Amino acid sequence: MAQKVTIATVARQAGVSRQTVSNVIHSPEIVREETRERVREAIAALGYRASQAARQMRTGRSQLIAVRIEPTRDGINGSVLDRFLHGLTEAAGVAGYRVMLYTATDAANEIATYDDLLGAYDLDAFVLTGTDHGDVRTAWLAERKVPFVTFGRSWDAPERYPWVDVDGAAGTAAATSHLVTQGHRRIAFIGWPAGSGVGDDRRAGWASTVSAIGADATELDRETPDGITQGEEVARRLLDLPTPPTALVCASDSLALGALQAVRERAAQVAVTGFDDTPVAQAIGLTSVSQPLAEAAASCVDLLAEVLDGGGSAHSGGSTHADASAHFGGPPGPPPGTPAQVLLAPALVVRRSG
Amino acid sequence: MAQKVTIATVARQAGVSRQTVSNVIHSPEIVREETRERVREAIAALGYRASQAARQMRTGRSQLIAVRIEPTRDGINGSVLDRFLHGLTEAAGVAGYRVMLYTATDAANEIATYDDLLGAYDLDAFVLTGTDHGDVRTAWLAERKVPFVTFGRSWDAPERYPWVDVDGAAGTAAATSHLVTQGHRRIAFIGWPAGSGVGDDRRAGWASTVSAIGADATELDRETPDGITQGEEVARRLLDLPTPPTALVCASDSLALGALQAVRERAAQVAVTGFDDTPVAQAIGLTSVSQPLAEAAASCVDLLAEVLDGGGSAHSGGSTHADASAHFGGPPGPPPGTPAQVLLAPALVVRRSG
DNA sequence: TTGTAGGCGTTATCAA
């Protein structure tokens, strides 16, 4: 069992002091080239790795970010988090951070966990998913000046913090437009009860698109909790209308799957679209709105790195329209201290169902 | 911004030395009751949390375990890892550990990551998923005496390390038996090419059950890479046989889903079963074999805790038959040093498809 | 039962 390689081991091997080794790592330019090379060779030869714990004691930074893993509620939408987590871990790694997982049963429990994680592990930041109106978690973190980013925009106007989100309205609008192109005119929407940020957003995309073609839609706007059976039930009622819709835009793949079952049951020629492009959608050929999760995760890390490392490293994004709030005609770039916010465009994946 | 609360802060507040505070935390019984209470009050009042970094420097233990998050290959099976991760995080938390995520593109890359994680973060242990014959990762870790557990048994006999697995053969056997009970006699198997531990195991459960009822099955045993279209293709060929099977047992939900599509296409009355009980199976009413993932994760933590903390805390399992290798009629329990191995029984979830 | 001393590996400060 080889002894642990510390900075002292490297220093001895290279015939320099520990401080010089540290300098080679952190400010190579102030070390004479010859010395630098000698130290680098020693580091490589010994396979030296700085101890994060010791470093943390000096710097107060753990290079750790925490994210909650949820208990796969519905089951269908679980894979969204899964893909996001993968992207987050990858992007964080590139930026020199590691991802730590935690679970929580409710908001109070989650806040207690923050306290724990912060106190014991000195976490550098949190990534929150699925925030909603009046989220107590963001308030708690903001109050304590703990860096965080949310995947999901801030639905309460006054709360100002960095977030990354996917433009849900654009997604349902794309789905609806696609259906219009296919010749559909009576297009219904099956979504969640009004009041949730995400749900209202997705509904809005459908509503604006149908009203743009001058269709009367109030009768075709339905609300239900999420779920397969719920989607099926609501779809049945829509198909029972005197003049039933010819297409159904759904706020989730779960609802869409249920709706599709209702449609098949009646052997009706009705198009259906979902949201999230989950594996289920791929499996059954459901047209669905796909979120750029890897990109969203990378953006989260970018924003965090900006807060933590102060500026630097903009990630080369695709068709993202970043949106920094109110900045005047002055120096280029958003004014410092302004939380950056990123809204990504989703993509419609067309399959047999629509 | 409140100053950081250290053990010294608590000591001052309680009017004792730092050591006494440490004793209250680690060996409360040696501290006088009155003093102990005073210290505890101070800890609570100040919200003191021992710094993991400082503790780690002294003890060499990080209380961190690492697990790899995969890029959701197929999509359908991604949710298995998801649920496992959740269970792992929860169980680890109870045992005083935290879960750190990492990604890797291939085995070499993964081993480099081990080196990194071990060197920098001083990880206490790794949880590996999806091991197979001649896994280089387990060899690397074992060689360096790094504690680890695999979710998935050791398929190479000589490798002896703690693992947790689900009895795949028992799963397909249960599915096959169920079909027999339903009156089926010609039961085919759609599985992966021979050579993979998991695949062979699942095939074995089907094979033993059909041979038990004296059915000739060689013609009905099919091999294909995993995937929906692959399952569909193979199922079509089976249905084209002169005497087609009346039931299809599949090694995964992906294959089963494809098979189901082939069956419906022909409007055939053929039962289909899958494996993993993924959300897709729930969604489309596919009979499938469900793995006890939360329990498997808890067992992983148990085994790890045993290695790390030396014995203690057996988790109250359900119908698990633990299996400690060769131990003689001597003291109760497995001989120390023997890697414990846990094989869990899966459950068949019967739905419309079978 | 309680207190004191030292060191884990790193980096910031300052002196050489």
Add this chain to the structure above:
DNA sequence: TTGATAACGCCTACAA
């Protein structure tokens, strides 16, 4: 340009 020193917060000996 390089080196010595101190300090981060904790825990384990040992001394009182």
